[in-house]
């Protein structure tokens with residue numbers, strides 16, 4: 120992972136900005152850029168980090184748990200990994216619940232984590248206030264605490280992995296671009312780089328958001344459906360009494376934000392309801408990595424942050440970073456061998472959990488390549504679940520706009536994707552629809568999921584998106 124490859128600001132940091140200015144600017148000045156956008160490497164959460172338990176719960180997929188579980192027992196190994204310090208700090212994390220629905224969801228995640236041996240507990244708002252000095256807890260109904268959660272520096276992890284690999288005989292070609300993969304009779308034979316050719320039998324496309332284009336650059340194209348959205352996070356100057364480095368990371372999914380300590384101040388980003396897919400056509404990697412700030416767009420998350428931490432009003436904002444992140448059509452990562460080209464493997468589309476799941480995903484892909492199959496059933500992550508249908512840019516842009524908010528949405532019964540629908544319908548579609556069919560999508564095909572008799576009226580047509588309503592039997596069914 121080299122996406123956020125620098126540890127410090129490069130060049131001149133932006134002028135400090137106050138919260139009032141930021142909010143005011145976003146309203147009055149149409150969200151013009153403040154300062155110059157530059158890359159930083161936030162210390163990303165690792166292991167059982169902020170986003171991953173939520174992600175695994177929302178998808179309800181066993182494979183995600185496998186990916187986490189594989190990485191978990193290795194957490195302490197990271198401390199001495201390859202003798203390169205990786206900024207491992209055990210902070211713990213707190214997942215807040217503003218509603219009963221969210222609390223039920225957290226209780227489910229909590230029991231799942233405990234089953235796979237990750238300690239966590241449901242705590243009261245009072246306990247939340249004890250764990251984090253700056254949090255406003257008045258609107259909370261509870262929270263989940265994962266005490267052994269940790270943060271690491273993503274750039275240092277990449278360096279540690281590279282250094283360990285090179286100690287074990289791996290040759291690394293820095294600043295070298297793969298132009299395309301050479302294929303003969305449906306089998307990988309080598310890669311063409313900007314510095315020459317390398318012969319090989321196996322190739323792994325792990326080019327992050329560039330994997331889509333790289334897959335299509337072969338004579339025998341490999342479809343890898345993923346697309347990046349702009350992802351914003353804010354950095355502040357240190358607090359007057361700087362936050363302790365082990366202050367817990369906070370995920371306020373109802374407020375759509377995450378918050379963590381960053382050099383004594385705050386790093387806070389989120390997954391907004393209306394994400395912006397990025398348009399990469401005609402742009403080089405540097406342009407894509409240095410996207411513009413957008414204060415207007417960030418305003419709802421900023422308000423959410425100020426509600427959760429009112430004391431921040433007086434703190435200087437240092438920068439709003441816009442850093443793209445990649446999503447897949449079903450919010451699951453993509454791995455395995457291409458059905459079109461033998462020896463062409465992929466490991467991409469981490470849906471904002473690349474550090475959490477990287478260790479597990481890497482291990483399973485290695486097994487896949489060596490033995491022909493992974494040691495756990497992770498077929499739901501197999502590249503073969505997609506076809507050319509899901510590789511259209513238009514489909515992907517619409518779908519990732521739905522997927523990114525899902526990271527913090529409650530995934531409740533009877534839920535289905537709304538975008539990219541009706542791509543394939545049977546001749547019976549209209550007749551079944553008239554008879555009250557409710558539809559689900561499978562590989563582009565619309566399938567009736569269940570029927571609501573037409574005489575049940577309009578009420579029955581609205582889905583009930585609530586665990587509490589279901590439990591108390593207040594559904595329309």
Ligand SMILES: Cc1cc2nc3c(=O)[nH]c(=O)nc-3n(C[C@H](O)[C@H](O)[C@H](O)COP(=O)(O)OP(=O)(O)OC[C@H]3O[C@@H](n4cnc5c(N)ncnc54)[C@H](O)[C@@H]3O)c2cc1C
Nearest residue numbers: 120121122164296297326327329442469471472473474475
């Ligand atoms: C702000 C932010 C916060 C995040 N927080 C978390 C978190 O708390 N926990 C978590 O688990 N995840 C988090 N993530 C997500 C995580 O950072 C990503 O999922 C992860 O970096 C993806 O890793 P990757 O290796 O798939 O892709 P990348 O990191 O994008 O790496 C792809 C690499 O391929 C290289 N490349 C591309 N094309 C070519 C080519 N043709 N030839 C050679 N090289 C090429 C690129 O230069 C790049 O170095 C966060 C992401 C963001 C943006």
